Amino acid sequence: MTDVVFKSEQAALALLAALPKAELHVHIEGTLEPELMFALAMRNGVALPYKSVGEVRAAYAFDDLQSFLDIYYAGTQVLITQQDFFDMTWAYLERAHADHVVHAELFFDPQSHTVRGVDMGTVILGIHRACQQAAAQWGMSSALILCFLRHLSEDDAIATLLAAAPYRAHLVGVGLDSSEQGHPPDKFARVFAKAAAQGLKLVAHAGEEGPPAYVWQALDVLGVHRIDHGVHSMEDAALVARLAAERIPLTVCPLSNMALQVTPNLATHPIKTMLDANLCAMVNSDDPAYFGGYLNDNFAAIITALSLSPQDVLTLVRNGFEASFIDDRLRVQYELQLDNAMAQWTVQHG
Ligand code: ADE
Ligand code: ZN
DSSP states (O other): OOSSOOSOHHHHHHHHHHSOEEEEEEEGGGGOOHHHHHHHHHHHTOOOSOSSHHHHHHTOOOSSHHHHHHHHHHHGGGOOSHHHHHHHHHHHHHHHHHTTEEEEEEEEOTHHHHTTTOOHHHHHHHHHHHHHHHHHHHOOEEEEEEEEETTSOHHHHHHHHHHTGGGGGGEEEEEEESOOTTOOGGGGHHHHHHHHHTTOEEEEEESSSSOHHHHHHIIIIIOOSEEEEOGGGGGOHHHHHHHHHTTOOEEEOHHHHHHTTSSSOGGGOTHHHHHHTTOOEEEOOBSHHHHTOOHHHHHHHHHHHHTOOHHHHHHHHHHHHHHSOSOHHHHHHHHHHHHHHHHHHHHHHO
16 A cells, blocks of 8 residues: 555556445436437337437536536436436436446435435336345345435425335435525425434535535534535534544535535546545445446546545545445455455556
8 A cells, every 4th residue: 555646547547447336326217328218208108309419419418506406307307217226326326327436326316206206216226126136146235315405395395204114115215406506505404303203324425516515414403414515615624623533424426515616626626635634534426327327437536636545445435434424344244355356456556
């Protein structure tokens, strides 16, 4: 193991291929590639406002989070049957497996489906079946996190939690996503308390576009176990100290931050500063079909832009397992696999 830069791009790619990884921040609806979007639109007789896959990709130029969300929610309209949710999830899991992801925690946005008359069970069972197949076929572990849409009311979120009650066994936690500005975490205090009482883990998007105050609220009012994104935390030294002292994980998504203009470019992305501040930051793809890359693409991009060392990459991957909601026995197994893979890579490329 060294603390120097990679000897070559090939050595970096070899490390990414070799290391088993966890992905904890991926919206399953954000993995819907335009090709599958078109296939499902045909299958379900849904009209899309695009003539071709090329036209869809051309529409993926975003000014901010809201300009992305408008297109993202429009894309979800092709998802109607349990098979649609299975197909979308399976396509993601195949790509994640190819990136050597061994554990994935998947966000889903049920309110974007139930509002169109799609049943909660259709959504959860379709996603869950694909996860079961990945476990059977590759031994990949996974878990589902139900996200509340923060631009809707808390009452709507409470009704959503109630509708998911029959599928409680398929969920590991709840999250909070969608338009951040003007929708602070404390708007959802009651529904998060209800979820906590059910033994669900708690996460929330905070500090993506919103201020550090939203991260404080997510911690102190909602009691979350992890912060999704959290990049604006870096503007508040007392918050950084708190995140470090309590090892509160930040699920960071570099290509997403660049695509949504949260950071002007990757060279100024704070993930390296987060590591230097001893934060439990890790790398994720967020909405890979929209932001130009899956997990290893995100790693490769920041290795180049921030001159990360092999040790930095190992720390980011290790943080992913530390931050995950797997049980400690499995965590130890994955960490052992990780150390072995790193040792082997170091012999060949270090
Ligand atoms: N839903 C899907 N992707 C999201 C993001 N990056 N931020 C907030 N909500 C989202
Ligand atoms: Zn997200």
